[in-house]
Amino acid sequence: MRVFTLxxxxxxxxxxxxxxxxxxxxxxxxxxxxxxxxxxxKKTYTIDGLSASNQxxxxxxxxxxxxxxxxxxVTILPENEPINKSPHYAFLLSSDKERAIxxxxxxxxxxHRYYPKLSYDKKLWTPIDSIAFDTLKAGNIAxxxxxxxxxxxxxxxxxxxxxxxxxxxxxxxxxxHKLQLSTIGKSKLDRDMLFMDIGSGNxxxxxxxxxxxxxxxxxxxxxxxxxxxxxxxxxxxxxxxNFRSKYRLMLYPLLNPDGVDLGHWRHxxxxxxxxRDWANYKQAEISTVANHIxxxxxxxxxKVIMGIDFHSTQEDVxxxxxxxxxxxxxxxxxxxxxxxxxxxxQLNPNEEAYDLGKPMTKGWFFLxxxxxxxxxxxxxxxxxxxxxxxxxxxxxEMMKLLVFY
Ligand SMILES: [Zn+2]
Numbered sequence: 001m002r003v004f005t006l007x008x009x010x011x012x013x014x015x016x017x018x019x020x021x022x023x024x025x026x027x028x029x030x031x032x033x034x035x036x037x038x039x040x041x042k043k044t045y046t047i048d049g050l051s052a053s054n055q056x057x058x059x060x061x062x063x064x065x066x067x068x069x070x071x072x073x074v075t076i077l078p079e080n081e082p083i084n085k086s087p088h089y090a091f092l093l094s095s096d097k098e099r100a101i102x103x104x105x106x107x108x109x110x111x112h113r114y115y116p117k118l119s120y121d122k123k124l125w126t127p128i129d130s131i132a133f134d135t136l137k138a139g140n141i142a143x144x145x146x147x148x149x150x151x152x153x154x155x156x157x158x159x160x161x162x163x164x165x166x167x168x169x170x171x172x173x174x175x176x177h178k179l180q181l182s183t184i185g186k187s188k189l190d191r192d193m194l195f196m197d198i199g200s201g202n203x204x205x206x207x208x209x210x211x212x213x214x215x216x217x218x219x220x221x222x223x224x225x226x227x228x229x230x231x232x233x234x235x236x237x238x239x240x241x242n243f244r245s246k247y248r249l250m251l252y253p254l255l256n257p258d259g260v261d262l263g264h265w266r267h268x269x270x271x272x273x274x275x276r277d278w279a280n281y282k283q284a285e286i287s288t289v290a291n292h293i294x295x296x297x298x299x300x301x302x303k304v305i306m307g308i309d310f311h312s313t314q315e316d317v318x319x320x321x322x323x324x325x326x327x328x329x330x331x332x333x334x335x336x337x338x339x340x341x342x343x344x345x346q347l348n349p350n351e352e353a354y355d356l357g358k359p360m361t362k363g364w365f366f367l368x369x370x371x372x373x374x375x376x377x378x379x380x381x382x383x384x385x386x387x388x389x390x391x392x393x394x395x396x397e398m399m400k401l402l403v404f405y
Pocket of ligand 1: 216312
């Protein structure tokens with residue numbers, strides 16, 4: 001009887017083949033326990049008929065003062081330290097009359113990163129004219145020469161895309177393609193963690209690709225590439241339709257909703273870089289997403305073959321694993337990068353391979369699933385139409401390679 005019981009359990013276990021969420025030993029561990037963050041005071045400052053406001057989502061402005069008749073200064077500080085040198089700023093200026101001013105962005109101990117962009121409606125953005133901004137002179141103070149009229153003017157590091165933007169983008173896709181937008185849990189400050197399956201038909205047994213974005217709030221160019229990539233996957237074309245019928249595509253476009261709406265430079269509301277928490281899942285956002293992936297792929301018996309995480313940095317670059325890391329779809333990434341390079345415009349993607357180090361998504365996909373892990377980085381100032389074109393090519397070439405895999 002005992003032998004039969006034992007045999008039964010062995011058979012049950014063998015039949016399940018379920019994946020457990022594992023804690024991973026990365027070569028360079030990072031402590032991701034909560035740190036204290038400081039909140040910017042949300043207010044509208046008015047001096048000499050000129051107002052500056054941070055009273056909107058994704059805004060960042062810590063102070064506003066007048067230095068002389070025509071010079072004003074905005075102070076921009078991070079949510080906590082230590083932190084990457086990526087000062088994000090976003091605020092609204094309103095003047096009671098036409099005037100020309102010099103506006104200083106003061107970053108304290110940090111240096112300028114993002115080229116200023118202007119908008120009257122938060123939809124259409126224009127980089128500031130180069131005669132009004134000297135990039136070379138921008139150190140920890142960057143000076144903008146502005147001509148103001150009575151129209152309120154948004155000034156931001158990158159185009160403002162708050163949580164509401166992403167929800168409405170997903171909602172539009174859901175309506176157009178009959179998809180299900182869901183909330184899979186909450187962030188530390190109770191914002192929705194959004195998720196959508198973007199494949200078609202039955203999810204059972206399909207190989208699965210996971211797409212992520214916005215671990216780092218100001219990395220808008222990477223987020224824009226993610227939108228274009230996803231829209232290409234959802235296109236009504238023989239390639240995309242065929243691909244979606246064969247693969248499960250799990251989309252998590254907003255890993256750090258608190259950081260996005262609080263206008264953070266990099267961290268979540270726990271003061272942590274979420275792309276360092278893929279070993280122990282101490283932060284609510286990563287724990288929610290990692291557990292959701294595991295639960296879903298167990299429920300539908302999926303094998304995760306790749307994870308792509310979209311980010312921004314100084315230039316376009318695709319971070320991959322070194323050759324000692326063989327994923328379940330090796331040599332996919334070499335063929336993929338060559339295919340992009342063979343595109344008519346010879347995109348010549350810059351690939352940088354590095355070994356497992358800190359607990360980032362790239363390593364996690366490999367350690368957890370034996371899957372390919374890619375970090376798709378877009379330059380902060382890469383032309384917006386060009387980054388979309390590149391992302392569409394990247395999506396098509398990925399599909400072409402995998403559709404017959
Ligand atoms: Zn990043």
